[in-house]
Amino acid sequence: MAYAIIETGGKQLRVEPGRFYDVELLHNEVDSKLSIDKVLFVSDESGITVGQPWVEGAAVETTILQHSRGKKVIVYKMQPKKKTRKKQGHRQELTRILVNSISVGGKASADVSKAAAK
Numbered sequence: 001m002a003y004a005i006i007e008t009g010g011k012q013l014r015v016e017p018g019r020f021y022d023v024e025l026l027h028n029e030v031d032s033k034l035s036i037d038k039v040l041f042v043s044d045e046s047g048i049t050v051g052q053p054w055v056e057g058a059a060v061e062t063t064i065l066q067h068s069r070g071k072k073v074i075v076y077k078m079q080p081k082k083k084t085r086k087k088q089g090h091r092q093e094l095t096r097i098l099v100n101s102i103s104v105g106g107k108a109s110a111d112v113s114k115a116a117a118k
Helices: 112-117
Strands: 003-008 013-015 020-024 033-036 037-042 045-048 058-069 073-079 083-091 091-103 107-111
Touching: 013 020, 013 058, 037 058, 037 091, 037 107, 091 112
Parallel strands: none
Antiparallel strands: 003 013, 003 037, 020 091, 033 058, 037 045, 058 091, 073 083, 091 107
């Protein structure tokens, strides 16, 4: 089973072909293709590749499925004995992406058709 570790939105994420993930907002159109080249680690049938910090020539091909907002997080600040209270809510903007393939050096090491066959 092939997978890669990518960086997007300041976070690292383990991705596999054929699965979808929610990441920080990406300013691209829905149903558009996106190539993520900040790949830190790739594992496939030929072995593992570790980047210093990025793997040279590696890319993860994705499709943007939708834009949404995450669950509401309540931020409550209070100063005791001062009658000061502040309640705020926050919803993070998210983008749902579908991973189509993982390629290293221009050669697709894993894609959706191989993942579906297993």
